Amino acid sequence: MRKHKTGSKTDPKTQTTTKFELKNHELSISNILALSLRLLSNNYKLLLPIFLIIYLPLDIIPLFFPQLDSFQAYKTAQLNSSSISYGYTAYGIIKGLLGMLATIAVIYAVNSIRAHRKITLKQCFLAAKERWLDLLLTSLLSAVILLGLTLLLIVPGIIYYIYYLFFSVIVVLKDLKYKEALDYSKNLVKGRWWKIFGFFLVLFALSFVIGISISTLISFTKYSTVLGAAGNLILDLYALFAVICVTVYFINLDSLPHRKSES
Secondary structure, X not given: OOOOOOOOOOOHHXXXXXXOOOOOOOOOHHHXXXXXXXXXXXXXXXXXXXXXXXXXXXXXXXXXXXXXXHHHHHHHOHHHOHHHHHHHHHHHHHHHHHHHHHHHHHHHHHHHHHOOOOOOHHHHHHHHHHHHHHHHHHHHHHXXXXXXXXXXOHHHHHHHHHHXXXXXXXHHHOOOOHHHHHHHHHHHHOOOHHHHHHHHHHHHHHHHHHHXXXXXXXXXXXXXXXXXXXXXXHHHHHHHHHHHHHHHHHHHHXXXXXXXXXX
């Protein structure tokens, strides 16, 4: 795997503090969530800037172009306009592409914390720049496969979505890409599909509750684009936490003795 140098001179503000000791057994879902939350709170000086650099500029754009605000768009059904629909779609694609940079940077940071390495924000984004294209192309391959399976029958699409849950982390940490990364994720999930499906449901349920809570608050208050931007920031911050959870779970599973013997 391509490694990024970690110089001896490191900004103390980026020093990792979480005790991230991998155990010789699979962590429970509650332990993964608790460890991920502790990791985020103890290392927020490194992790939050990654989030803010990418998502803050993107989430304030709707302040100047309200038609791009998802809460406002759905509330007023403005997406019926084709021009607005195209603009909203383009905005979503750009946000997704740039969001990959944040995803890679966070995965790299979490792994460095696990290895007790002191790293800087710059090193995280250098890793993101290096792995971005591989993650993009692997994501497109995954999307094509999942779309094909879903069109055949919905259930196989769901099954393989869970099989491929860890491919982003694998692209970043294992220096694998395309079908190799997808197969690695599938092999890791085999034998524990239902538990990982439960893990996914927990993350999805938390996202759903947060989204509904924000939408409810907006529906009972005088709407403003500032409130919508704040809501999007909260959802994106949760997405950051979800990436941390998936990364922690992957590192735990991949460190188990039987995984080492098979690889």
